Amino acid sequence: MISPLSTRIRLTGAGVLAAAALALPGCASFQDATASMSTLGGLITPYRIDILQGNVVVREQVQALQPGMSREQVRNILGTPLVASAFHADRWDYVFTLRRQGQEPQQRRVSVFFDGPLLQRVEADELPTEEEFVASLDTRRRLGRAPALEASEAQLRAFHERYNTGAAAASDPPAPAVPPGTSYPPLEPR
Structure with missing residues (x-):
């Protein structure tokens, strides 16, 4: 004689197997749905390295x-x-x-x-x-042509005249020289 409990367990096991068999074909669409939800409906995409x-x-x-x-x-x-x-x-x-x-x-x-x-x-x-x-x-948006990385003689002269770099360097006082005979303590103890 089969008890009602064992019949119930067999029916429950068969139901679980049937549900699993029906859910397997939907796994791919389930993964797509969870991926879409994890990216806020596709508005945000996770960073993937190159x-x-x-x-x-x-x-x-x-x-x-x-x-x-x-x-x-x-x-x-x-x-x-x-x-x-x-x-x-x-x-x-x-x-x-x-x-x-x-x-x-x-x-x-x-x-x-x-x-x-x-x-x-x-x-x-x-x-x-x-x-x-x-x-x-280069996947970034281009903002135009890259500037030339060399200057002509005329451009260098114009730069020096504009900023007076040659005259400023000549008029700066020289850096104080270290007097001869100055001694410093050793770096490591003897």
């Missing part, structure tokens, strides 16, 4: 490679390879990935092939120039 992996190789570096270069010359131009396999001793792989919040991930690959000690050929994805790569890193 993830940079591998070697940055730009178009100018690959263009500097010439067949017949030694491994050392290639290493001086591209840096140490990310992958240098013992099974593929005549192949170096340079892999680069960059993941930033709010941007599509960047991924590039350059493979360098050697014939013995000398460079044979290079296979590479479409690479940006150095200027394009640096521009892709």
